[in-house]
Amino acid sequence: MILAIDIGNTNIVLGCMDGPNCVFVERLSTVRTKTELEYALDLKNVLDLYHIKRSDIEGGIISSVVPQITTVAKIAVEKIIRKEVLVVGAGIKTGLNIRIDNPAQLGSDLVVDSVAGIAEYPVPLLIFDLGTANTVCVIDENKNYIGGMIYPGIGVSLDSLTANASQLGGISLEAPEHIIGKNTAECMKSGTIYSSAAAIDGIIDRLSEELHGDVTVVATGGLAEKIVLHCRRKIVLDNDLLLKGLAVIYRKNRR
Structure with a gap:
């Protein structure tokens, strides 16, 4: 263990x-x-x-x-x-072939996500990690990490909205009963949840075109469970992805 x-x-x-x-x-x-x-x-x-x-x-x-x-x-x-x-860092064997401008800039969490994704799922592969920042790892059909995306996380976006709009207060991240909100709190919840889900669907569409075909999509991270439920594209929710990747890397480096 x-x-x-x-x-x-x-x-x-x-x-x-x-x-x-x-x-x-x-x-x-x-x-x-x-x-x-x-x-x-x-x-x-x-x-x-x-x-x-x-x-x-x-x-x-x-x-x-x-x-x-x-x-x-x-x-x-x-x-x-x-x-x-x-x-995880310099000197650690990961087995990941990183095809970006400066491989040393790739965050260790993205490396670990990618290692786990390649070990667990068919390629080409998109991995969404929804946390403080939302990240997307793109793995091609040859199991190469070829790049990705980073954009503001759901909590960061919501904090910015409430900080800069004086009449909007804090809300919990649960989807309202209806997409069309009937009060301010419902409108904020609907806007936050469904805009995030729609963004993921749209990103999948665009990256699928870039990769010229169907892709496997996996989501992980602290907020993934709240958002993936409302996406229209097929997405595998894997809350343990990072820990699985760390286990794979540990085994690669075990003496």
């Missing part, structure tokens, strides 16, 4: 992978001011909650898009499991 952790701008996703099976998945808030000890205690509490013994964990792996806490998190994990922890 390995401990897999993905550090995002808003949440830290962590779970244990036992072969291809995900034993558990949990989310913690990403707090840039926490110390190694504080993160270690958070991790210990999660492992205790699921009755995971330290002796059951053979190692760990981290991907991170928040450089200022990557080392802190690595040390915290090693305090708890007392095993070597890999960090």
